Amino acid sequence: MIEIRDLRRVFGGVVALDGVTLSLGEGERRAVIGPNGAGKTTLINALAGETTPTGGTIRLGGQDITRLRPWQRARLGLAHVFQRTELFAPLSARDNVALAVAARRGPYRLFRAVPRAEYAEAAAVLERVGLAGREGVAARALSHGERRQLELAVALAQRPHVLLLDEPTAGMSPLETARITELIAGLDRALTILIVEHDMDVVFRLADRVTVLHEGRVIADGTAADVRGDVRVHDVYLGKAVTVA
Numbered sequence: 196m197i198e199i200r201d202l203r204r205v206f207g208g209v210v211a212l213d214g215v216t217l218s219l220g221e222g223e224r225r226a227v228i229g230p231n232g233a234g235k236t237t238l239i240n241a242l243a244g245e246t247t248p249t250g251g252t253i254r255l256g257g258q259d260i261t262r263l264r265p266w267q268r269a270r271l272g273l274a275h276v277f278q279r280t281e282l283f284a285p286l287s288a289r290d291n292v293a294l295a296v297a298a299r300r301g302p303y304r305l306f307r308a309v310p311r312a313e314y315a316e317a318a319a320v321l322e323r324v325g326l327a328g329r330e331g332v333a334a335r336a337l338s339h340g341e342r343r344q345l346e347l348a349v350a351l352a353q354r355p356h357v358l359l360l361d362e363p364t365a366g367m368s369p370l371e372t373a374r375i376t377e378l379i380a381g382l383d384r385a386l387t388i389l390i391v392e393h394d395m396d397v398v399f400r401l402a403d404r405v406t407v408l409h410e411g412r413v414i415a416d417g418t419a420a421d422v423r424g425d426v427r428v429h430d431v432y433l434g435k436a437v438t439v440a
């Protein structure tokens with residue numbers, strides 16, 4: 196589904212991605228972990244088209260998408276939840292999702308009033324992410340955790356084939372984290388998911404495989420059990436973050 200080959204991204208003198216090669220099968224759930232500054236967000240942004248790689252290629256379902264704009268990738272079924280909030284702050288939760296539904300159905304619809312069908316679909320998606328009863332609240336008036344739920348709703352409203360999640364649980368309470376983790380776990384198994392996450396409980400609950408980035412390079416890649424047992428991973432990351440059973 197996704198094939199990343201020798202991906203590089205340099206910002207001035209900083210090598211954020213230093214030759215990352217990675218592939219994800221259809222329906223795979225992959226976590227990318229690594230310390231702050233490892234290049235995780237740069238990798239996700241390169242996949243979504245938010246940043247242009249300095250070198251290397253990205254393929255989606257066999258098609259080279261390395262140079263496509265973000266909206267062209269969205270059309271091909273890629274949805275992205277950013278590390279920082281990207282919502283229409285003054286609009287209600289319902290309007291935020293209805294716009295995503297409308298955009299999926301055809302961009303021209305954005306210039307018309309959003310029809311009833313889009314609102315019905317938005318309500319269903321909002322209920323699915325646990326925001327039933329909050330539809331009319333402006334995005335900026337929602338709690339941090341609710342805004343993350345809303346971002347997931349906006350992504351799901353695009354009916355993606357691939358979902359890119361950059362720290363969806365960051366800043367959430369333990370209860371909100373547990374809720375959103377179970378929600379992601381329950382998504383359609385056909386959906387390919389790439390999740391960047393610091394919370395190891397979330398990683399081991401959701402991921403089939405784990406890739407460890409360090410200074411822009413993949414230093415380990417394997418099943419959750421493989422990665423737990425990898426000495427280099429402990430040195431750079433896991434040992435500091437969690438007690439491994």
Ligand SMILES: Nc1ncnc2c1ncn2[C@@H]1O[C@H](COP(=O)(O)OP(=O)(O)OP(=O)(O)O)[C@@H](O)[C@H]1O
Pocket residue numbers: 206207209210211229230231232233234235236237238278
């Ligand atoms: N737009 C940018 N301009 C300059 N440097 C950048 C830019 N974006 C990222 N970097 C640098 O690239 C490196 C990788 O950053 P990135 O945000 O991908 O890390 P990350 O693994 O997502 O970290 P975190 O866990 O803190 O979110 C860092 O050294 C960062 O300072």
Ligand SMILES: [Mg+2]
Pocket residue numbers: 235236237278
């Ligand atoms: Mg990041």
